[in-house]
Amino acid sequence: MNTLSSHVLDTTLGKPAQGIALTLTTPSGETLKGETDGDGRFNQWAANNENGFPAGIYTLRFHCKSYLERQHGKSFYPHIDIAFELENNDGHYHVPLLISPFGFSSYRGS
Template sequence: MITLSSHVLDTTKGTPAANMALCLTTPDGKQITASTDNDGRCKNWGDIEFTPGIYCIRFEAGEYLKAEHGKSFYPFVDIHFEMQEDGGHYHVPLLVSPFGYSSYRGS
């Protein structure tokens, strides 16, 4: 079974990025919209059954950063990643500030 979660942290404030809009694109092009909860986490992707393939999460960072900091260099951040049959749980965190971001495969 393949599962997916994400977590967004605002590195300028040192707090979770609550209510950031996300859009997951599946290998077959289906798009699922979601948003982070009050702890900056997202694991609710509807009733999707994940299959192996290349996915993308679009983090609508610009809207969030402008609301929180008044500016943002990045209108959005796209993170493409590949899920494999035996990959188990995938966690895709985003560390973001108005002028920088980073990500990694979490646990």
């Protein structure tokens, strides 16, 4: 069973980004919702999907506009979509996002 988590860090403030809504779209088109906690993390996808995640291509949307406008007064990005592929390996996948009002990056975390 594959598991999934994510983490959002505000690189301008140097701290976690709390309260960012997340939408995960599965290979079948199903959508799951979440929101980053006080540490900028969300790892409760399993609560929404008890069987874990099958192999396939997923899209994780970070709805960051309201957070960035609230913290910085501006947001170039209304949302950020990260598409990634899970293998059939019973692994843990971590999708972190580093954001600022005018830039972002991501990588496969651990």
